[in-house]
Amino acid sequence: MKISMQINGQSHVVELTDEYTPLLWVIRDMLGLKGTKFGCGKAACGACTLHVDGEAVRSCSYPVKFADGKEITTIEGLGDATNPHPVQQAWIEEIVPQCGYCQPGFMMATAALLDKIPNPTDEEIDDNIINVCRCGTYYRMRKAIHLAAEKQSALKTTNEPTNS
Amino acid sequence: MKTKSYILILFLLMAGFVLASMYTPSESDYVSVPPSKKNSETPSDVAFHKMMDVLTHPRCVNCHPNDHVPKQGIEGDPHDFGMSRGENNLGFEATKCTTCHQTENNPYSGVPGAPHWSLAPHSMQWQGLDRFEIAASMMDTERNGGRTPEDILHHLTEDKLVLWAFHPGVDAKGEPREVPPVSKEDYIKAVEAWFENGHVIPSN
Numbered sequence: 001m002k003i004s005m006q007i008n009g010q011s012h013v014v015e016l017t018d019e020y021t022p023l024l025w026v027i028r029d030m031l032g033l034k035g036t037k038f039g040c041g042k043a044a045c046g047a048c049t050l051h052v053d054g055e056a057v058r059s060c061s062y063p064v065k066f067a068d069g070k071e072i073t074t075i076e077g078l079g080d081a082t083n084p085h086p087v088q089q090a091w092i093e094e095i096v097p098q099c100g101y102c103q104p105g106f107m108m109a110t111a112a113l114l115d116k117i118p119n120p121t122d123e124e125i126d127d128n129i130i131n132v133c134r135c136g137t138y139y140r141m142r143k144a145i146h147l148a149a150e151k152q153s154a155l156k157t158t159n160e161p162t163n164s
Numbered sequence: 165m166k167t168k169s170y171i172l173i174l175f176l177l178m179a180g181f182v183l184a185s186m187y188t189p190s191e192s193d194y195v196s197v198p199p200s201k202k203n204s205e206t207p208s209d210v211a212f213h214k215m216m217d218v219l220t221h222p223r224c225v226n227c228h229p230n231d232h233v234p235k236q237g238i239e240g241d242p243h244d245f246g247m248s249r250g251e252n253n254l255g256f257e258a259t260k261c262t263t264c265h266q267t268e269n270n271p272y273s274g275v276p277g278a279p280h281w282s283l284a285p286h287s288m289q290w291q292g293l294d295r296f297e298i299a300a301s302m303m304d305t306e307r308n309g310g311r312t313p314e315d316i317l318h319h320l321t322e323d324k325l326v327l328w329a330f331h332p333g334v335d336a337k338g339e340p341r342e343v344p345p346v347s348k349e350d351y352i353k354a355v356e357a358w359f360e361n362g363h364v365i366p367s368n
């Protein structure tokens with residue numbers, strides 16, 4: 001079967017025989033976008049989190065057939081070194097990663113959270129950011145999430161059109 | 165003659181005691197009669213119990229918790245990762261049921277899925293109730309979201325999320341999940357029969 005998707009703003013058409021192939025496999029192995037990680041393959045760790053039509057999804061457990069016609073954003077599409085997303089910038093400033101393996105998934109989950117709740121409380125962070133970090137960087141992540149919220153709302157205020 | 169009779173009765177009594185004391189009943193000598201096999205039951209009662217054999221199964225009760233936490237597995241364990249019903253029974257704002265659960269079972273990851281995967285609203289809590297209480301709750305418009313008997317019949321026999329119980333897929337180890345003790349066809353027939361007969365809940 002043929003699957004058409006927009007990935008990070010670019011159209012992609014892939015052809016597969018198994019419609020249950022995880023989206024993660026397609027993103028990493030067919031399209032070479034290696035930022036999204038494989039951790040558990042059971043929707044348990046969140047390393048593979050990306051966005052499908054703006055919603056956080058665990059791509060290891062997302063059959064590619066459901067991605068047909070959808071807009072996918074991976075960590076590569078969130079921002080880059082010259083133009084980082086507020087979440088990525090906050091992650092840099094708080095020096096969050098240790099080994100780094102889990103971090104793209106956490107950043108994607110955080111970006112989805114800030115889209116829904118621009119200034120999350122600690123409780124809202126605990127509810128929504130339930131990925132797993134084997135290096136235990138949770139403390140720095142929490143600081144980075146609050147910093148990212150500040151940065152994102154500052155950016156929104158700057159970009160908002162004035163009435164004058 | 166009278167004395168002989170007394171001796172004979174006494175002998176028989178003693179023999180009876182000796183034989184009785186030699187016999188120790190074991191648990192397997194008793195057959196418990198399931199509710200659906202009671203002699204006095206009407207066809208409606210039989211249908212009721214067959215339906216409730218399914219509705220009391222963890223495949224159904226796990227999504228009708230008495231708190232805000234979905235349950236999982238045959239033991240009805242709290243859902244992993246601290247997931248909860250959230251504002252609208254669909255999980256939290258950014259991490260929702262659909263972050264992991266899609267509209268079909270996932271044969272590779274073992275994550276179960278069905279259309280509109282979600283928890284039953286809190287008023288529809290069944291966990292901890294017996295079959296009679298569950299049925300009463302299910303038919304009570306105060307607790308069932310104002311549903312009519314027709315709505316309930318539809319939910320029980322046609323809702324894909326409910327019927328998922330009979331096709332629950334494999335778990336994270338690739339092992340098939342346990343299904344309710346009645347086949348889907350027999351369950352649907354029983355539900356229809358119970359509603360046709362006036363959806364009477366038998367006395368406990």
Ligand code: FES
Nearest residue numbers: 039040041046060
């Ligand atoms: S790799 Fe997808 S959740 Fe762990």
Ligand code: FES
Nearest residue numbers: 099100133134135
């Ligand atoms: S930084 Fe190593 S697993 Fe999270």
